[in-house]
Amino acid sequence: AENQLRQSQKMEAIGQLTGGVAHDFNNLLTVILGGLETIERQLATPGKDPLARIGRAVAMARQGALRAATLTARLLAFARRQPLQPKPIDASRLVTGLADLLQRTLGATIALETVAGAGLWPALADAGELENALVNLAVNARDAMPEGGRLTIETSNACLDEDYVAGVPEPLPAGHYVLIAVSDTGCGMDQVALQKAFEPFFTTKDVGKGTGLGLSQVYGFTRQSGGHVRIYSEPGHGTTVKLYLPRCLDTRCVDTVAPQPENQASP
Numbered sequence: 001a002e003n004q005l006r007q008s009q010k011m012e013a014i015g016q017l018t019g020g021v022a023h024d025f026n027n028l029l030t031v032i033l034g035g036l037e038t039i040e041r042q043l044a045t046p047g048k049d050p051l052a053r054i055g056r057a058v059a060m061a062r063q064g065a066l067r068a069a070t071l072t073a074r075l076l077a078f079a080r081r082q083p084l085q086p087k088p089i090d091a092s093r094l095v096t097g098l099a100d101l102l103q104r105t106l107g108a109t110i111a112l113e114t115v116a117g118a119g120l121w122p123a124l125a126d127a128g129e130l131e132n133a134l135v136n137l138a139v140n141a142r143d144a145m146p147e148g149g150r151l152t153i154e155t156s157n158a159c160l161d162e163d164y165v166a167g168v169p170e171p172l173p174a175g176h177y178v179l180i181a182v183s184d185t186g187c188g189m190d191q192v193a194l195q196k197a198f199e200p201f202f203t204t205k206d207v208g209k210g211t212g213l214g215l216s217q218v219y220g221f222t223r224q225s226g227g228h229v230r231i232y233s234e235p236g237h238g239t240t241v242k243l244y245l246p247r248c249l250d251t252r253c254v255d256t257v258a259p260q261p262e263n264q265a266s267p
């Protein structure tokens with residue numbers, strides 16, 4: 001019986017993994033299809049500066065396809081039982097590098113703003129998983145702002161001296177974190193949605209639109225990295241999702257972080 005239980009737990013884990021990968025993969029296919037549609041449209045009825053538009057669309061489709069290839073490589077690594085390898089990363093540089101793809105995901109009616117904190121600590125996390133998490137958050141923000149709005153991604157250092165109560169689901173342990181705060185000006189979430197948000201397959205979206213796996217990927221990723229995720233939201237007042245990633249304390253990390261402009265003081 002114990003064997004059977006373990007088997008069914010394994011099946012459940014595989015189900016969640018493949019569901020999550022299919023979901024992330026779908027996000028990327030949307031980007032690729034969007035690029036191809038733009039190219040088709042420009043060829044049929046060329047707008048202003050069609051070559052530049054086609055060039056941008058090709059670059060976007062290419063970036064999406066590249067990330068999809070990374071995703072399948074990770075799936076293969078998992079099949080070979082290689083765990084994710086968290087590495088020192090510069091979160092603000094990662095966000096900047098992803099900005100085009102995120103803007104593409106958000107569409108023309110949503111403005112993307114990125115705010116980088118000065119002297120940001122290196123974080124310890126898997127870069128590919130962090131990118132997936134940010135794309136998932138952008139997809140949710142887009143769906144929460146059908147009439148348009150603003151998405152702000154702010155990176156900063158968070159030094160918590162004491163545990164403190166911080167959003168859903170539970171108090172945040174004291175420690176040094178690299179904080180990535182993702183805020184939208186959308187519809188917000190009610191208490192029920194807030195309590196269930198991280199559950200796999202919980203969705204309030206129409207069939208075919210939502211899978212309920214976006215936030216569960218975000219949760220799984222931050223917990224696996226040794227970090228935390230908190231949601232602050234109120235109906236009608238937008239939503240902020242805060243990713244607290246562990247600060248990389250290895251002194252060798254310093255080399256991988258971009259030098260700060262001279263007028264910004266380092267801590």
Ligand code: ADP
Nearest residue numbers: 140144188203204205210211212213214215239
């Ligand atoms: P999905 O987006 O496929 O529904 P998620 O796990 O990403 O799955 O989100 C679960 C639910 O949480 C959503 O269906 C929605 O009700 C709510 N939600 C998530 N992010 C936001 C947001 N930024 N604004 C409003 N509601 C949100």
